[in-house]
Amino acid sequence: MAKRRKSRNKGEAAKLEMTPMIDVVFQLLIFFIVTLKEVDILSHLDISRPAPDSKATPENQVDDLLTVQIGKQGWVLNGSPYMGEVGLSKLDKQLTRMASFSKNTSVIIKCTGDSPHSSLIRVLNILAREGMMNISVFSL
Amino acid sequence: MGKKKYNEGCELDMTPMIDVVFQMIIFFIVTIKMDENVNEDIKLELAKEGPLYKDPDPTTIVVEVDRRGWISINNLALSEQQLGNIIGGRYRRLGKTFPIMIRADKNAQHKDVRKVMDICTAQGLWRIDFAAIKEPVGR
Numbered sequence: 592m593a594k595r596r597k598s599r600n601k602g603e604a605a606k607l608e609m610t611p612m613i614d615v616v617f618q619l620l621i622f623f624i625v626t627l628k629e630v631d632i633l634s635h636l637d638i639s640r641p642a643p644d645s646k647a648t649p650e651n652q653v654d655d656l657l658t659v660q661i662g663k664q665g666w667v668l669n670g671s672p673y674m675g676e677v678g679l680s681k682l683d684k685q686l687t688r689m690a691s692f693s694k695n696t697s698v699i700i701k702c703t704g705d706s707p708h709s710s711l712i713r714v715l716n717i718l719a720r721e722g723m724m725n726i727s728v729f730s731l
Numbered sequence: 732m733g734k735k736k737y738n739e740g741c742e743l744d745m746t747p748m749i750d751v752v753f754q755m756i757i758f759f760i761v762t763i764k765m766d767e768n769v770n771e772d773i774k775l776e777l778a779k780e781g782p783l784y785k786d787p788d789p790t791t792i793v794v795e796v797d798r799r800g801w802i803s804i805n806n807l808a809l810s811e812q813q814l815g816n817i818i819g820g821r822y823r824r825l826g827k828t829f830p831i832m833i834r835a836d837k838n839a840q841h842k843d844v845r846k847v848m849d850i851c852t853a854q855g856l857w858r859i860d861f862a863a864i865k866e867p868v869g870r
Contacts, residue, residue, distance in 0.1 A: 609745055616752050623759030630764075634781030634865035635832065640848050640857050661841070704842030708796075708835045711844075712776040712863050720780035728859075730845040 636715040638700075638728045657689060657698045659714055660731075661706045666714065683717050690721035697725040704730070768805040769834075770795045776837035778863030790829040792818065793862075798836040800843030811846055818854045828855065834862040 659682075660667040665674035666682050673682040690696070698718060702711055711728070718726055773795055794814065795803045802809050804817065821829065831851050835844045848859055 609749070613745065613749065613752075616749070616756065619756050620752055620759070623756060623763065626763065627759060629868040631775070631864045631868050632866040633775075633784040634778050634863050635784040635860040636778060636781045636863060637858065637860050640852050640859050702841040702845070704840065704845065706841045707837065708839040708841060708844055709776040709837035711841065712778050712837065712861060715861065716778035716780050716863070719778065719782065728848070730841065730848070 634719075636712065636719055638715065638726045640728055657686075657696055659698065659700045661700060661702045661710045661714065663703065663705045663707070666710065679713060682714075686714075686717050687721060690718070690723055694722050695725065696723065697727070698723055699727050699729060701729045701731050768807075770797060770803055770806045772797050773834055773836045774798075774838070775834065775862055775864045777867070779865055781863055781865060783865060784860075784862065787832070788830050790821070790825060791832050792821065792829065793832045793834055794847050796833060796835040796839050796843050796847060798838040800839060800846075802843075802847060811850060814847065815850045815854065818851060818856065822854050822856070828858065830858065830860060831856055832860045832862055 658669055665672060665678045667673070668682055668685055673679065673685075700711065700714060715726065792804065795806070797803070802811065802814055804814070809817070818831075833844060833847055835847075851857075851859060
């Protein structure tokens, strides 16, 4: 009894033990840091898609119509081919020049089945920068 | 005895550290997204010029196409038939068109992306979005 009174008087036993709490809190912190995954900021590229049964790829082409064909190797813009990465920068310049005439020009993109999806996205990226809105994607 | 007293005065004050650690935990709890079900295997192409994909329409269906040409929604693999049923069913329920977002791997072939687009147009949806990365974070 005397002993207890003695320790109470000291007032040290009432101190809250922090160590286990800090341990748990650090465990939680490490869990959240490890499971945190940063998400990429996405962009969206809108196109319109003509109905699959209407095989009417406009042959009666209007003059201000841009046609980009996408194949496995590269791009073909209104009949002239652009290959590889160098071709892409040339295509970029050419599209920029053509887009400067009118933003309302209809763009028709024709993709072959074996063309990579990245080629399509790269062209759409250029067209999005130039503010072209009328984009249709056909499949060959 | 006097020496011991002197040492006790040096005790580390834990309070600010605990405050900071709690703030960090609360931050992580708030920002964590447990329900995100996307196919991690899909590597999107970079398109920095595309418009920001923000606050999408809640009726949007995000269709994933991986580099092997497999179609999935929320990381759940689907056949073309099933995809057609899902899109057709939603179209009938909503009674109007809704956005379609295609998350296709950059190495996916167009013929596989085309399958998805053809299913959508067959159901009367002709407006299609392609997802791309605007700003890569980390890595």
